[in-house]
Amino acid sequence: xxxKMWLPLLFAMWLSAVxxxxxxxxxxxxxxxxxxSKxxxxxxxxxxxxxxxxxxxxxxxxxFNDIGYHGSQISTPTLDKLASDGVKLENYYVxxxxxxxxxxxxxxxxxxxxxxxxxIFRSEQPNGLPLDSPTMADKMKEAGYATHMVGKWHLGFxxxxxxxxxxxxxxxxxxGTSLENPLFLYLAYQSVHEPLQVPEEYERQYTHIQDSKRxxxxxxxxxxxxxxxxxxxxxGKSTLWxxxxxxxxxxxxxxxxxxxxxxRELIHVTDWFPTLVGLAQGSLNGTKPLxxxxxxxxxxxxxxxxxxxLLHNIDPMSSNHGVPLYNDTFDTxxxxxxxxxxxxxxxxxxxxxxxxxxxxxxxxxxxxxxxSPDKNVWLFNITADPTEHHDLSDQxxxxxxxxxxxxxxxxxxxVPILFPALDKNSNPALHGGVWGPWQ
Numbered sequence: 001x002x003x004k005m006w007l008p009l010l011f012a013m014w015l016s017a018v019x020x021x022x023x024x025x026x027x028x029x030x031x032x033x034x035x036x037s038k039x040x041x042x043x044x045x046x047x048x049x050x051x052x053x054x055x056x057x058x059x060x061x062x063x064f065n066d067i068g069y070h071g072s073q074i075s076t077p078t079l080d081k082l083a084s085d086g087v088k089l090e091n092y093y094v095x096x097x098x099x100x101x102x103x104x105x106x107x108x109x110x111x112x113x114x115x116x117x118x119x120i121f122r123s124e125q126p127n128g129l130p131l132d133s134p135t136m137a138d139k140m141k142e143a144g145y146a147t148h149m150v151g152k153w154h155l156g157f158x159x160x161x162x163x164x165x166x167x168x169x170x171x172x173x174x175x176g177t178s179l180e181n182p183l184f185l186y187l188a189y190q191s192v193h194e195p196l197q198v199p200e201e202y203e204r205q206y207t208h209i210q211d212s213k214r215x216x217x218x219x220x221x222x223x224x225x226x227x228x229x230x231x232x233x234x235x236g237k238s239t240l241w242x243x244x245x246x247x248x249x250x251x252x253x254x255x256x257x258x259x260x261x262x263x264r265e266l267i268h269v270t271d272w273f274p275t276l277v278g279l280a281q282g283s284l285n286g287t288k289p290l291x292x293x294x295x296x297x298x299x300x301x302x303x304x305x306x307x308x309x310l311l312h313n314i315d316p317m318s319s320n321h322g323v324p325l326y327n328d329t330f331d332t333x334x335x336x337x338x339x340x341x342x343x344x345x346x347x348x349x350x351x352x353x354x355x356x357x358x359x360x361x362x363x364x365x366x367x368x369x370x371x372s373p374d375k376n377v378w379l380f381n382i383t384a385d386p387t388e389h390h391d392l393s394d395q396x397x398x399x400x401x402x403x404x405x406x407x408x409x410x411x412x413x414x415v416p417i418l419f420p421a422l423d424k425n426s427n428p429a430l431h432g433g434v435w436g437p438w439q
Contacts, residue, residue, distance in 0.1 A: 051281055052255040053183040054145075056272070058105075060098060060152060060189060061237060065229040065358060067248050072229075073209060073358055079250075086252025087299055088262045093310060093339075094269045096237055096244035096351075099154045100313070101269055102188070106135040106155060106167070108273025108292040110311050112410060115418035118317040121156055123435055124422035128156015129167070133288040136273045137168025140184040143282030146170055151188035158426065159439050184280070209359070229358045234388040239351030240337040242388055245312055257300050265305035266339070271295045311410050312337035317417050321349035322374035325400075330407040332376045338407050342383040345393075345403035348376050355387070379403070 068076040069083055095101040099120040100111050106129060111117045114130055121127055129135070137147045149169045156162035164172040169186070235241025247269075270292030277284060278294045293306040313336060320333040330336070335348030355365050369391070379393040379400055393400050426438050 083250040112414035128162035322376035
């Protein structure tokens with residue numbers, strides 16, 4: 001049976017120095033000519049201070065083993081050079097799926113605190129990132145930045161108020177910006193997500209790769225259905241194994257002091273919200289409690305991470321698996337995962353846990369361990385065992401109970417899940433043949 005493996009996101013950020021007049025109101029320009037409220041920059045009154053231009057790049061479904069500096073058969077010289085000139089983040093985590101990662105980036109909050117614990121936003125769903133807390137773009141604009149977005153939004157569009165230009169972006173899909181203001185550009189590629197499409201001249205560069213899907217993936221297109229690879233990590237997209245959540249990331253540019261370094265401190269996608277707003281000399285006032293922490297000292301100076309606990313997710317809407325291990329703590333039949341220090345606990349049904357090498361490579365790969373079909377607890381020391389080969393749950397029951405206690409306390413803070421039924425009124429045939437707001 002062919003294994004279908006999907007991968008997490010590539011993150012890259014460029015920081016370049018900028019000086020200029022930081023006005024209290026940014027250029028207001030978007031593709032629907034919507035007017036936005038005037039910026040209030042309460043955190044930076046010195047117009048001569050230098051703040052970085054920030055270009056924040058997401059590539060969808062990017063595999064851990066699909067970047068050159070991880071030893072990939074795919075050549076990525078430009079990314080390798082940019083990363084080598086900056087800081088490679090080798091202990092960086094995202095979520096197993098598209099919109100959960102994007103929601104945590106834009107909100108700085110765990111899924112359990114926004115009601116987005118379950119799966120992704122479907123086009124037909126009347127759903128979106130809740131409007132009750134400002135986005136990162138809102139706070140960057142408030143700090144005096146020109147804010148622009150190009151690419152995949154995937155945070156809801158069923159009402160106008162959920163669209164990017166109503167969530168803090170001056171424009172979506174690119175328009176001119178004032179040179180008087182520092183720039184925040186969120187560049188969210190659809191690639192390397194499916195469909196698998198690539199010009200023939202680029203695919204010819206990879207004739208040595210026998211698998212046709214991987215040849216296409218090597219240049220452009222989707223990671224789905226075997227095109228990409230996450231080896232030696234276990235599992236892939238939509239799973240709670242490391243292959244679904246351990247991302248590829250680096251920070252580069254003129255404002256990065258620690259050039260040519262590798263950072264192995266624990267960092268999560270929620271951390272970018274306070275980190276970038278802090279770099280922008282903005283304010284976090286007015287947000288709901290953030291789960292992210294400011295990691296700029298860690299990235300720029302190599303200081304220890306402020307993060308020791310990372311909730312990967314708790315999804316009670318997924319089917320329960322097996323029976324609870326204990327009756328006085330978190331229910332282990334619920335799909336969840338958490339990292340505390342070096343240790344990672346998984347409960348419920350985490351998804352396909354296979355190790356799959358790149359197509360065409362012959363090497364011994366262990367099969368998924370034979371365990372009880374009702375097994376619903378795994379414990380790993382991720383620092384010592386990043387490929388999740390050695391389950392320690394039977395050997396360390398005390399640690400299992402400790403981490404279950406963390407999950408139970410997080411679960412007590414969770415808000416109800418937002419996952420409405422599909423709405424037939426979303427059909428593009430009812431709206432001029434295009435997807436767009438329908439309520």
